[in-house]
Amino acid sequence: MAKIIVEVMLKPEILDPQGQAVASALPRLGFTFAKSVRQGKRFEIEVDGDPTPAQMAEVEKAAETLLSNPVIETYVVKVEK
């Protein structure tokens, strides 16, 4: 069974206060590695067997219309076996 992964991130120019809050919490816990943090979403979509090109096209459409808001976000679709 394959998993289709859709990752959604805020566009770089859109302010991400949640990511900033995480970035400022890290040093308080002693983690000093982070220059900045941006927070996104990951969707794991299970399908039977290997995804067909038609299914991938549908996922692409869903990513563009529902899973992400193209006004503020970008997305990446990939497959994990």
Added chain:
Amino acid sequence: MSFRVGVVTFPGSLDDRDAARAVQMAGGTAVPLFHASDDLKEVQAVVLPGGFSYGDYLRCGAIARFAPIMNSIVTAASHGFPVLGICNGFQVLCESHLLPGALTRNSNLHFLCRDQKLKIENTNTVWTSGFKPGQEIVIPLKNGEGSFQCDDETLKMLESEGRVIARYVDFDSNGSRNLIAGISNERGNVVGLMPHPEHAIEPLTGPSTDGLTFFTSALQQLVGR
């Protein structure tokens, strides 16, 4: 004859009753509309109320956009049908692409709840025609994701076409670009506003009665049609 104004209830809507009450106080007949039906029940305008439709899952307003009632509203709005989206309703209008931009998390990460001063900047829309240009009003603001965001080009367009209908005054900012509190579509029939006019219609329960003018404006405009 009194005009019929629909108020949509989505799962998780909170302010539908207050919006209906505001319509009645303004002299209209409030008609409850349900998300799962595409029937607009012959209303002449619609209010999308505040709240947390579908629990704000995914993004605020993102799932409400696909409700059957929204198909009817999007079609009607493109023909000049008046639509007011308040708070979550504004978020739904952006997700439906009836209005440009998007509402994101307040920059200070706080849920803001206060009486907020606004300046009315455009009085040519269906919902703001009863105000004086530049009029300052005070109505409640209550949201966690009220930061208006759009790209530079869209911002320039909104400003040059006078489509910013209200701006925050004396505000330490939620991150909204150009202190935008509300915008309209090109035609002025669709308006989205983050603060809540429906909570400012009576001296007993609101900081002012300024909010009522949004509703009386629309009813006045309907008379003229």
